[in-house]
Amino acid sequence: MAQARGRTGRPPLSEERKAEIRLEIARAAVDLFVTQGVAATTGEQIGRAVGISARTVWRYFPTKESCVRPLLTAGAELIADTLRHWRPGHPLPDAFDFEQRAADDDRLLTAPAHATVGALVRLTRTEPGLRAVWLQTYDEAEPAFARALAERAGLPADDLRPAIQAAMFNAALRAAVEHHAWHTADVPADPATARSDLAATLRTALTTAAAGLA
Template sequence: MPDGRQTEVQAPGRGRGRTGRPRLTEQRKAEIRLEIARAAVELFVAQGVAATTGEQIGQAVGVSSRTVWRYFPSKESCVSPLFAAGIDKIAACLREWGHGRPLEEALAPALDIGGRVGGPGIPELRELVRLTRTEPGLRAAWLQAHDEAEPAFARALAARAGLPADDVRPVIQAAMLNAVLRAAAERDAWGGPAEVGAGLAESFRSALAVAEAGLS
């Protein structure tokens, strides 16, 4: 985690911004976005979305609120990098999914059914998805993530099967998988109390078992 110093994105120049400090690399910018996303989730879960400010999110990772708004148009959109990271991991697993291998096993590195899910831990993910039911801004970010996931999954499934990117089969398969993952996460998060981690893991297992026949 940052040491509390304020981090700013520097203006263009010959390797340095107006302050004389080196400009941030694209990799570092991505890291800061992810740090902001994780801090936002923790604050939303701990104190609610309405009570959370951009300044609080920035303070949690040692950046200014100005930097937070430079990266994100709203506090709710701060969670988007976590969703994007999950999409990328699932797509990578789909490309490497060997024929005859169980779907649950293939996606285990991305969903990490035994522990963590691509960014926050399972308890944080469960609480974040729970908040999407009542928070319109988070709901929009959640649905936008699934809109972006579908073509990414379709490209991965097409590559796996050696099919053209515009073939209808991987497109339909991707839509089904996308719906399955969303339904599993929402069913668990919007249901009653569950054992920490176990409820979401079991929801993914059950949903993937239903989907596997149509994807194999």
């Protein structure tokens, strides 16, 4: 009886490693987009910057603009988690204390660099393809925000009230992040100062919307 052949070739990548590769591709794509523009950037260049082939880049992302999604979705996941842990009786803006979160949440230590995300957000103002990815990310995040708010309030997931609250929160959040990125383009700052400035901008935006989020 012939002996069964064992599996050959490289072992499959873990989900954690796949996520790391996606983030590496995202950072390389943003660096190239900032340096030479989206139109001049190719899949081959993105892959070369990461040490992989263009074919591998396209295995992870359908378009070069979509390569930036991991930098955006990571933030949306952290925000939804923050909403779930927003303590009753505490103002919503206080939930976004980045200095405290950095001390309590190891995920913030490995989050994309503030300067990288800021550069990406600024590009969405002039690059239609990136703008579409940026807006789509917020559109897809809104149901997660609604579920988090419903869970916190003890309401059914399909209740209208958290859906409306999530829409208000989502709009305030996007406006704050864009305002911060566009108004700090030429102001170099260390990571701690940048987090503090962004937190202050978020507090202003969320305080403005707080009447509908009480």
